[in-house]
Amino acid sequence: MKVFVKKLATRPDAENPDYWIPADYEKTHTTFTEMFREPEINECFEVGTFRSSLVEEIIDEHTFKTINSIYHWEII
Numbered sequence: 001m002k003v004f005v006k007k008l009a010t011r012p013d014a015e016n017p018d019y020w021i022p023a024d025y026e027k028t029h030t031t032f033t034e035m036f037r038e039p040e041i042n043e044c045f046e047v048g049t050f051r052s053s054l055v056e057e058i059i060d061e062h063t064f065k066t067i068n069s070i071y072h073w074e075i076i
Contacts, residue, residue: 001036003047006072014068016053020068028076034069039064039073047073 004027008018029048039045045052045064057065063072 001033002028002030002076003036004074004076005047005050006027008063008072009063010069011067016068019068021052045071045073 004026006045007023008022010023010031027048027050029050031047036047038053039052039058041055041058044068045055045056052064052071053066053068055064057067059065059070063070065071
């Protein structure tokens with residue numbers, strides 16, 4: 001399966017702004033369906049080679065906020 005991830009914004013109160021993931025990040029990752037998990041609060045979101053910091057909030061079905069950034073993801 002393929003999952004597209006895009007960084008929408010760096011939080012103004014980020015602990016490590018743009019340290020690991022640049023502000024313009026967007027990439028499609030390939031992963032096994034059995035290994036894919038949607039973002040969950042207090043866990044890192046991982047897909048392919050992408051790994052976020054801890055998820056603090058699920059904003060909507062495909063958007064989440066971490067301690068540093070806001071991301072959009074979708075299965076394509």
